[in-house]
Amino acid sequence: MDTTTQNCAVIILAAGKGTRMRSALPKVMHRLAGQPMIAHVLSACAPLQPQAVVTVLGPGMESVKETARKAYPASQFALQREQKGTGDAVRAGMEALPDFDGEVLVVYGDTPLLTPDTLNTLLQRKKEQGACVALLGMRPSDPTGYGRLVMQKADYVERIVECRDATAAEKALPWVWGGGMAFNAEFLRRGLSGLTPSARTQEYYLTALVEMAAAEGEPALMVPMGVEEAMGINTRAQLAEAEAVMQQRLRARAQAEGATLVDPASVFLAADTKLGQDVVVQPFVTFGPGVVIGDGAEIRSFSHIEGAHVGADAVIGPFARLRPGTVLDAEVHVGNFVELKQTQVARGAKINHLSYVGDAEIGEAVNIGAGTITCNYDGLHKHRTVIGAHAFIGSNTSLVAPVAVGEGAVIGAGSVITEDVPADALAVERSGQQVKPGGAKRLRERRRES
Ligand code: UD1
Ligand code: MG
Numbered sequence: 001m002d003t004t005t006q007n008c009a010v011i012i013l014a015a016g017k018g019t020r021m022r023s024a025l026p027k028v029m030h031r032l033a034g035q036p037m038i039a040h041v042l043s044a045c046a047p048l049q050p051q052a053v054v055t056v057l058g059p060g061m062e063s064v065k066e067t068a069r070k071a072y073p074a075s076q077f078a079l080q081r082e083q084k085g086t087g088d089a090v091r092a093g094m095e096a097l098p099d100f101d102g103e104v105l106v107v108y109g110d111t112p113l114l115t116p117d118t119l120n121t122l123l124q125r126k127k128e129q130g131a132c133v134a135l136l137g138m139r140p141s142d143p144t145g146y147g148r149l150v151m152q153k154a155d156y157v158e159r160i161v162e163c164r165d166a167t168a169a170e171k172a173l174p175w176v177w178g179g180g181m182a183f184n185a186e187f188l189r190r191g192l193s194g195l196t197p198s199a200r201t202q203e204y205y206l207t208a209l210v211e212m213a214a215a216e217g218e219p220a221l222m223v224p225m226g227v228e229e230a231m232g233i234n235t236r237a238q239l240a241e242a243e244a245v246m247q248q249r250l251r252a253r254a255q256a257e258g259a260t261l262v263d264p265a266s267v268f269l270a271a272d273t274k275l276g277q278d279v280v281v282q283p284f285v286t287f288g289p290g291v292v293i294g295d296g297a298e299i300r301s302f303s304h305i306e307g308a309h310v311g312a313d314a315v316i317g318p319f320a321r322l323r324p325g326t327v328l329d330a331e332v333h334v335g336n337f338v339e340l341k342q343t344q345v346a347r348g349a350k351i352n353h354l355s356y357v358g359d360a361e362i363g364e365a366v367n368i369g370a371g372t373i374t375c376n377y378d379g380l381h382k383h384r385t386v387i388g389a390h391a392f393i394g395s396n397t398s399l400v401a402p403v404a405v406g407e408g409a410v411i412g413a414g415s416v417i418t419e420d421v422p423a424d425a426l427a428v429e430r431s432g433q434q435v436k437p438g439g440a441k442r443l444r445e446r447r448r449e450s
Contacts, residue, residue: 007102011093014109015058015080028109034270034289039071040112047116085203111179131221136180146176156219160207178230363389371396
């Protein structure tokens with residue numbers, strides 16, 4: 001992307017209450033592909049290498065700041081005290097850019113499908129055409145809710161009419177504003193200071209600046225964009241639609257990078273999921289944030305993986321759950337109904353059936369028998385379990401942490417291990433077996449008599 005010629009600052013509007021979401025969360029904190037909406041918008045702006053990125057928030061939106069800083073560390077913030085409309089929100093944002101005199105790109109925090117390429121095209125075209133204002137337009141099949149673009153001449157917008165203020169004829173206009181508008185900072189400052197509230201709603205509309213520019217003989221340049229990218233999220237139903245689009249993009253990317261998704265539609269990826277070459281993902285797998293899967297690994301059906309690194313050629317599932325802090329080396333096998341958390345597993349180790357292993361370190365080629373549990377929590381604190389290479393843990397063992405099992409040690413099935421086991425030792429902890437010859441037969445006879 002050629003961004004070298006641009007001198008831009010970005011203002012992201014996110015102060016709206018998001019009433020239509022009916023949620024205690026700020027709208028931009030709702031997640032798509034495991035990431036809050038605002039993080040997606042920041043990631044779309046970052047490749048433009050802006051001089052400043054200012055997110056406009058409403059009162060009590062502290063949680064958004066933390067998320068924004070994680071996604072874009074140089075994030076700046078502005079406060080819009082009262083939600084008096086998008087124009088008023090941009091005015092608040094401009095207070096953080098008092099001396100800036102380049103291009104100001106305004107985007108909405110509720111359009112998380114925007115791509116860097118589209119934003120870059122908007123700025124490039126604006127520059128080529130020497131326009132004072134440029135905006136992204138689209139032609140959706142259902143334009144409900146979007147501002148309609150009134151154009152006298154192709155590609156130049158005289159006015160944007162909000163859906164709720166539009167006449168029947170205006171509602172029938174095919175082009176709408178998709179969110180995303182770029183201004184010369186000087187015009188934007190001047191325009192905002194002259195902005196008056198809408199007579200009908202008392203809100204200051206950012207879109208009114210388009211009419212002002214036209215009145216100055218500078219109609220806004222319209223740059224077309226794809227309909228999907230423009231999807232604005234105002235309701236839960238729209239959130240789900242956008243999720244579907246995002247998932248399609250992520251699946252296509254994973255496939256392009258060399259992963260096989262046997263049934264793409266049933267695999268859910270996070271925005272940051274990394275699948276290596278020749279990874280095979282069977283149907284019905286969910287990836288949460290922070291997952292890296294090494295080359296050639298196979299993820300079998302109904303597995304749920306989050307915050308985990310899986311080594312090359314590992315085999316996971318079916319029905320495995322990998323929780324944050326799980327790091328598996330190459331060729332590790334994790335089978336059905338196994339849960340791992342904060343655990344490192346060295347090359348070739350196997351945990352194949354019905355186990356919970358948490359806060360543990362498992363050595364190379366260790367075999368963990370069915371039903372093994374690390375008892376890592378004593379009700380107050382978490383404790384670690386360390387198992388040396390080539391150890392064999394018999395089925396249904398409880399490892400009461402903190403505890404260490406040395407290299408090559410063998411634990412007998414059904415043991416409750418509370419003390420460290422030295423290398424190459426055999427440890428068994430269970431009561432001796434009683435066998436009474438003929439006892440079963442006598443028992444049956446007694447029952448028949450009574
Ligand atoms: C807006 C546009 C509409 C466009 C559509 C694209 C206006 C007046 N309308 O409509 O033309 O087609 O987006 O998705 O701009 N916000 C604030 N402070 C406020 C009000 C809003 O920060 O006082 C923020 C919201 O958090 C949101 C964004 O601005 O991120 C847009 O507001 P929203 O209410 O979603 O506008 P739309 O009705 O979607
Ligand atoms: Mg909106």
